[in-house]
Amino acid sequence: AQSVTQLDSHVSVSEGTPVLLRCNYSSSYSPSLFWYVQHPNKGLQLLLKYTSAATLVKGINGFEAEFKKSETSFHLTKPSAHMSDAAEYFCVVSHGSGNTGKLIFGQGTTLQVKP
Amino acid sequence: NAGVTQTPKFQVLKTGQSMTLQCAQDMNHEYMSWYRQDPGMGLRLIHYSVGAGITDQGEVPNGYNVSRSTTEDFPLRLLSAAPSQTSVYFCASSTSYNEQFFGPGTRLTVL
Numbered sequence: 001a002q003s004v005t006q007l008d009s010h011v012s013v014s015e016g017t018p019v020l021l022r023c024n025y026s027s028s029y030s031p032s033l034f035w036y037v038q039h040p041n042k043g044l045q046l047l048l049k050y051t052s053a054a055t056l057v058k059g060i061n062g063f064e065a066e067f068k069k070s071e072t073s074f075h076l077t078k079p080s081a082h083m084s085d086a087a088e089y090f091c092v093v094s095h096g097s098g099n100t101g102k103l104i105f106g107q108g109t110t111l112q113v114k115p
Numbered sequence: 116n117a118g119v120t121q122t123p124k125f126q127v128l129k130t131g132q133s134m135t136l137q138c139a140q141d142m143n144h145e146y147m148s149w150y151r152q153d154p155g156m157g158l159r160l161i162h163y164s165v166g167a168g169i170t171d172q173g174e175v176p177n178g179y180n181v182s183r184s185t186t187e188d189f190p191l192r193l194l195s196a197a198p199s200q201t202s203v204y205f206c207a208s209s210t211s212y213n214e215q216f217f218g219p220g221t222r223l224t225v226l
Contacts, residue, residue: 009155034214044158044205044217090157102148102173103207103215105157 002027002093006106014114019063019078021109023091026072032094033074034103035065039087047089050074061085086113117141119218121206127224128196136191136221138206144216146209147189151175151202152220158205164189196225 007022025031035047048059055067065076074091088108095102122137140147145166150158150173160173162181170181178200180192189208193200203222207215 036217043219046214049214102160102163103150103158105150105159107155107157 002029002031002095002104004091004093004104004106006089006091006109008109009107010110010112012112012114013081015083016080019076019081019085019111021076021089021091021111023074023076023106024072025074025091025093027093033065033067034092034094035059035063035074035076036090036092037087038090038108044090047076081111081113083113083115086111119206119208119216121204121218121221123221124219125222127226128193129226130197132196134193134196136193136204136206136223138189138191138218139187140189140206140208140216141187142208142216143186144208144210145186146211146215147183148173148207148215149179149181149189149191150205150207151200152205153202161191161204193223198225201225 003026005024033050036044037047038044047063048057050057050067058064063078065074067074088110090108091106092103119140148163149161152158159175161179164170164183167183167186183189201224203220205220206218209215
């Protein structure tokens with residue numbers, strides 16, 4: 001069975017410093033993995049996705065994530081945080097092999113960016 | 116393209132009332148899903164559909180019904196609302212080869 005664990009419920013960084021949001025997954029299949037972002041009172045926006053191509057995935061707004069099969073991790077990083085990055089971030093795995101239309105979400109990490 | 120649309124944006128119900136949350140997409144996506152979002156729990160899958168006439172249960176289906184008579188529409192019905200169903204509901208759609216696109220959400224309060 002698939003599952004996702006986001007290791008931090010809340011991360012606080014200063015503007016201009018690096019961001020690291022940690023995610024571990026469990027999957028019986030070769031997984032499709034995603035990071036979504038949700039700004040306050042907004043819907044969900046896809047940041048990036050991994051679907052068994054390159055292990056280092058680049059997304060929007062300077063974010064990237066590295067798929068590490070040996071560590072079952074898919075951590076999200078950004079070299080320099082911006083105030084507009086403050087939001088909730090979800091690590092997500094697609095249930096089953098490939099894109100099945102069913103997603104399993106982590107609990108979410110709230111990113112706070114301090115001036 | 117309007118993408119994924121949901122109505123209403125906000126709704127207040129009394130315990131025991133029934134209602135239908137509407138979801139429509141204009142991208143000809145075969146997959147559609149309903150999720151609920153509760154604080155500290157991420158999003159949880161309620162029901163999903165892989166095409167018109169085909170639906171299946173997700174992680175938290177109790178108290179909800181769905182049907183999919185057309186590719187475009189995927190309504191979610193609350194049969195007898197309970198306070199535990201107070202949540203934000205998101206509808207999503209996708210094809211078999213791309214990511215899911217989410218609607219703006221419906222915020223439901225059950226008193």
